[in-house]
Amino acid sequence: MTTLATPAVKSSTALKPAARRRMGSAIWGVVAWVAGIIFVFPVIWMVLTSFKQEQDAASNPPTWVFTPTFDQYAQVFDRNIMPFLLNSLMASVFSTLLVVILATPAAYALSLRPVAKWTDALFFFISTKMMPAVAALLPVYLLVKNLGMLDNVWTMVLLYTSMNLPLAVWMMRSFLLEVPREVLEAGEVDGAGLVTSIRKIILPIVSPGLAATALICFIFAWNEFFLAVNLTATNAGTAPIFLVGFISSEGLFLARLCAAATLVSLPVLIAGWVAQNKLVRGLSMGAVK
Amino acid sequence: MHKRNGKLSLLIAGAATGALVLSGCSGAGSTSGGSDGDHTITALMVGNPQMEDIQKLTAENFTKQTGITVKFTILPENELRDKVTQDVANQGGQYDVATVGAYEVPIWAKNGWLHELSTKSAADTAYDSADLLKPMVQSLTGDDGKMYAAPFYGESSFLMYNKDMFAAAGLTMPEKPTWAQVAEFAKKLDDKQKGVAGICLRGLPGWGELFAPLTTVVNTYGGTWFEKDWTPKVNSPEFKAATDFYVNLVKNYGEKGAAQAGFTECLNTFGQGQAAMWYDATSAAGTLEDPKASKVAGKVGYAYAPVDKTAYSGWLWTWAWAMPKTTKHEDDAWKFISWATSKDYEQVVGKNLGWSxxxxxxxTSTYSIPEYKESAKAFADVTLGSIENANPQNPGVQPRPALGVQFVGIPEFADLGTKVSQEVNAAIAGSSTVDKALTDGQKLAEDVAKNYK
Structure with missing residues (x-):
């Protein structure tokens, strides 16, 4: 009996750390899921509300069981959402392209081949983000007005480019710093010129970072409201401007607003989903750890 | 690596091509309009249902006939206010017409921001400006006696009550109730167990939220924000009695979460049958009588705004179409405004979207259209009576220094009203007192009065 009992005890003590590990990881799993659900809940609630009738959307306590309807989406399209989406797409895509094209060489000159006084230059870039946008609004407005560029998508492209550029330079710089010098030097020894180094060595290594930077710039440009509401009118209004138009002081609007918000969030979601793989690696490698 | 790169660059290239194609599509949209001979006007408006309707109807019923294209932007009230102010002050000229509320029209007219419309409306016989309701025209008139905006739709305030609940309790609502009667009804009908409030009243801070109904109570209790010579009267016994009455009524028999309830929340509470009475804008009736949006459609009775010392106490509000001074399309803008506020447009809406x-x-003529009378028979008479009897020049028992029933028509009032409303809101929530709110309010009002004395 004793001989039998001893290994049994032994094996149970031997199992304990493994069981504890399993328990531990199960707890962490639960925590991760709870945190995830808490983060996603407002979005899920927004999507759910978009399928409700206004009456159900505004009820207190909230309605959980309801007959889904596409009425609100029909109303959103009724208000002609397309021009706003197109304006947003143009402003975001072009500004992101410009940012990536300009920020990558700038970051190169501040990391792998640092120019003289590169710390000052780096600080100068980020210092432009220290002043709140509202402080610069009046001069920007007057300048844009005098140039005859009010209510013009290209104004927004330009503004979003300058808004995102400092951030992109900093991000790209930290990604470029991750490129091992030895690899670059080995390339040079093998006779690789600048263009070849960039194409064959640097770009493949920093491409996740590039994707992360581009996506963040895209999201910032897509969501931007303050400059858009002040500098656009009927022609160049972007999606956030379209969204707030549903807020009314007379009558119920929550379900329609949620439907519009769901539609407007879709492009960003799709962009994030497409860049997902790169993004995870990009976000865990550079500045935005 | 190579493959991934390929995918990424493909994505970027695709997005860029897409955007280029789109930019081609919206090329016309990206130039700022305004060249001569171009019959396009831009309109800025709030997102109320009536504005949505006009956006839908314009292409078919206005552009086709006149060749004038109208481009609309919808913004919430506060953003709209900022935007028009900014546009006019900086001579931006981005908007040819805009919806402006009754509070701002006289103020902006004084600032020289709006075109006067009296000359144009008088010259236009088909427009029939004599048909416009007098209190509406009064509230949109500047110091020089000219009209600075054309009313698009207007409202007063009245008392809505659930006829079923009144019948079940054996109560009868008089046509012109007093606040004392209303308080008595609220007490009898308040049923916390069933989740039915005796009355729904706004408690949300804001000069246009809580202080819209509350100022009408103050008026009929004999109080005022300012006397004719700008003496502030916020801590006067009448102002205090009215505020005490309102706060106690909503605290004792009001809706759940009254401190967070504004027009929208009350519309929902009353529309769900969770309140026996609701004192608010006449424009609520349209939604309440719509079975798709309300559970009490057909069960609502309408009475005049409750009174104490005055004969009537309903407020007066209108969203009106105005023409900023910076417009370069004066004639086209007037054509649009006169169409939007015409008798014809009412017919267009009735026939295309329904008379409600x-x-x-x-x-005045709206109330003799048979189809409209039929669709609004429950509330049309009380609404018209309320508007006709509202007096924006003298809404209380004493002469006033500025226009406005539920507000004081000076630029400082938005800030003053909102600040005091925050303190009254705290009293409703139970974290402060009416006395403190009004003592502080008096000080704020004294500061404002200094600008005018």
């Missing part, structure tokens, strides 16, 4: 959606409350 006619932008009412601005023309």
């Amino acid at each position: 959606r006619v932008p009412s409350g601005k023309r």
Whole structure:
């Protein structure tokens, strides 16, 4: 009996750390899921509300069981959402392209081949983000007005480019710093010129970072409201401007607003989903750890 | 690596091509309009249902006939206010017409921001400006006696009550109730167990939220914000009695979460049958009588705004079309404004979208359209009576220094009203007192009065 009992005890003590590990990881799993659900809940609630009738959307306590309807989406399209989406797409895509094209060489000159006084230059870039946008609004407005560029998508492209550029330079710089010098030097020894180094060595290594930077710039440009509401009118209004138009002081609007918000969030979601793989690696490698 | 790169660059290239194609599509849209001979006007408006309707109807019923294209932007009230102010002050000229509320029209007229419309409306016989309801025209008139905006639709305030609940309790609502009667009804009908409030009243801070109904109570209790010579009267016994009454009524028999309830929340509470009475804008009736949006459609009775010392106490509000001074398309803008506020437009709405959606409350003739009368028979008479008896020049028992029933028509009032409303809101929530709110309010009002004395 004793001989039998001893290994049994032994094996149970031997199992304990493994069981504890399993328990531990199960707890962490639960925590991760709870945190995830808490983060996603407002979005899920927004999507759910978009399928409700206004009456159900505004009820207190909230309605959980309801007959889904596409009425609100029909109303959103009724208000002609397309021009706003197109304006947003143009402003975001072009500004992101410009940012990536300009920020990558700038970051190169501040990391792998640092120019003289590169710390000052780096600080100068980020210092432009220290002043709140509202402080610069009046001069920007007057300048844009005098140039005859009010209510013009290209104004927004330009503004979003300058808004995102400092951030992109900093991000790209930290990604470029991750490129091992030895690899670059080995390339040079093998006779690789600048263009070849960039194409064959640097770009493949920093491409996740590039994707992360581009996506963040895209999201910032897509969501931007303050400059858009002040500098656009009927022609160049972007999606956030379209969204707030549903807020009314007379009558119920929550379900329609949620439907519009769901539609407007879709492009960003799709962009994030497409860049997902790169993004995870990009976000865990550079500045935005 | 190579493959991934390929995918990424493909994605970027695709997005760029897409955007280029789109930019081609919206090329016309990206130039700022305004060249001569171009019959396009831009309109800025709030997102109320009546504005949505006009956006839908313009292409078919206005552009086709006149060749004038109208481009609309919808913004919430506060953003709209900022935007028009900014546009006019900086001579931006981005908007040819805009919806402006009754509070701002006289103020902006004084600032020289708006075109006067009296000359144009008088010259236009088909427009029939004599048909416009007098209190509406009064509230949109500047110091020089000229009209600076054309009313699109108007409203007063009245008392809505659930007829079923009144019948079940054996109560009868008089046509012109007093506040004392209303308080008595609220007490009898308040049923916390069933989740039914005796009355729904706004408690949300804001000069246009809580202080819209509350100022009408103050008026009829004999109080005022300022006397004719700008003496502030916020801590006067009448102002205090009215505020005490309002706060106690909503605290004792009001809706759940009253401190967070504004027009929208009350519309929902009353529309769900969770309140026996509701004192608010006449424009609520359209939604309440729509079975798709309300559970009490057909069960609502309408009475005049409750009174104490005055004969009537309903407020007066209108959203009106105005023309900023910076417009370069004066004639086209007037054509649009005169169409939007005409008798014809009411017919267009009635025939295309239904008679309950006619932008009412601005023309006498609206109330003799048989189809409209039929669709609004429960509330049309009380609404018209309320508007006709509202007096924006003298809404209380004493002469006033500025226009406005539920507000004081000076630029400082938005800030003053909102600040005091925050303190009254705290009293409703139970974290402060009416006395403190009004003592602080008096000080704020004294500061404002200094600008005018």
